[in-house]
Amino acid sequence: MKKEVTNKVKRIDTEVDRLRMRRKDTDTLKVTENVFDEPTLKTLYTLSSKGILKAMGGPISTGKEANVFLAEGEDRDIAVKIYRISSSTFNSMEDYILGDPRFRNVRHSKRDIIFAWTKKEQRNLIRAKEVGIRVPEPIVAERNVLVMEFLGENEKPxxxxxxxxxxxxxxxxxxxxxxxxxxxxxxxxxxxxxxxxxxxxxxxxxxxxxxxxxxxxxxxxxxxxxxxxxxxxxxxxxxxxxxxxxxxxxxxxxxxxxxxxxxxxxxxx
The missing domain is CATH 1.10.510.10 (Transferase(Phosphotransferase) domain 1)
Structure with a gap:
């Protein structure tokens, strides 16, 4: 029942232009401004090719640095967290990055830091889950996209x-x-x-x-x-x-x- 599906990532070539046009006219897609840039769409396509992601649904939440979307996985609903590359700033990230040994060898470009940040969230969730803390189960991190267990019922978180x-x-x-x-x-x-x-x-x-x-x-x-x-x-x-x-x-x-x-x-x- 994915009536709110906004993007079939398998049709990436045609959907890039369609998304750009619909952003002007659709309130839902205005929320996703600067999220579905071409590199991110290619990442979603990669996840689709691997069978992890079938279709993207509507937004679940919008944060300072990332948007989370409901999505259709192979056999269950999943959550897809997309860290914005083009519009994000490091004002809220800097305190956590500086001094973290896991960022020591990361180049200080916006893209590389966001990729490392996404991987770090995946590892943090794994570590938390391993010691018995209830967190979303991470499925995969690919560039600026983190796929996780969807925590909710009937498509509502x-x-x-x-x-x-x-x-x-x-x-x-x-x-x-x-x-x-x-x-x-x-x-x-x-x-x-x-x-x-x-x-x-x-x-x-x-x-x-x-x-x-x-x-x-x-x-x-x-x-x-x-x-x-x-x-x-x-x-x-x-x-x-x-x-x-x-x-x-x-x-x-x-x-x-x-x-x-x-x-x-x-x-x-």
């Missing part, structure tokens, strides 16, 4: 934490799970989300299970600002859950996570 109201008992369980995820992510996956808030957490309606998304900016503990990012993540979550009567000290939680890490390092040594 799961809601963001900011958009739902939980009862107090469920809110407490969700809060405890999120703090546990931050802890496990830091100590077992050696990662800090770096931009965690009610905007970057989905909630599974049936179970109220939180899901971490948007992990492109996540950094390893070796990053010079990793501890700043860790504290900020904790502060954002504590701030949000205050409205449910949960009042905890973010600095205390931060110290607890750091103390456990240091004790583990002493034991391991």
């Amino acid at each position: 799961y809601p963001q934490l900011k958009d739902i109201r939980l009862d107090k008992e469920v809110a407490r369980e969700a809060y405890d799970t999120i703090i546990h995820y931050i802890d496990v992510l830091y100590k077992e996956a050696n990662l800090v989300h770096g931009d965690l808030s009610e905007y970057n957490i989905l909630v599974v309606p049936e179970t109220n299970e939180p899901v971490f998304i948007d992990m492109g900016q996540s950094v390893t503990s070796e990053h010079p600002r990793s501890r700043d990012f860790l504290l900020r993540d904790i502060e954002n979550i504590v701030r949000y859950f205050k409205k449910y009567g949960i009042d905890e000290d973010p600095h205390g939680l931060y110290s607890s996570i750091r103390d456990k890490e240091e004790k583990t390092q002493i034991i391991d040594s």
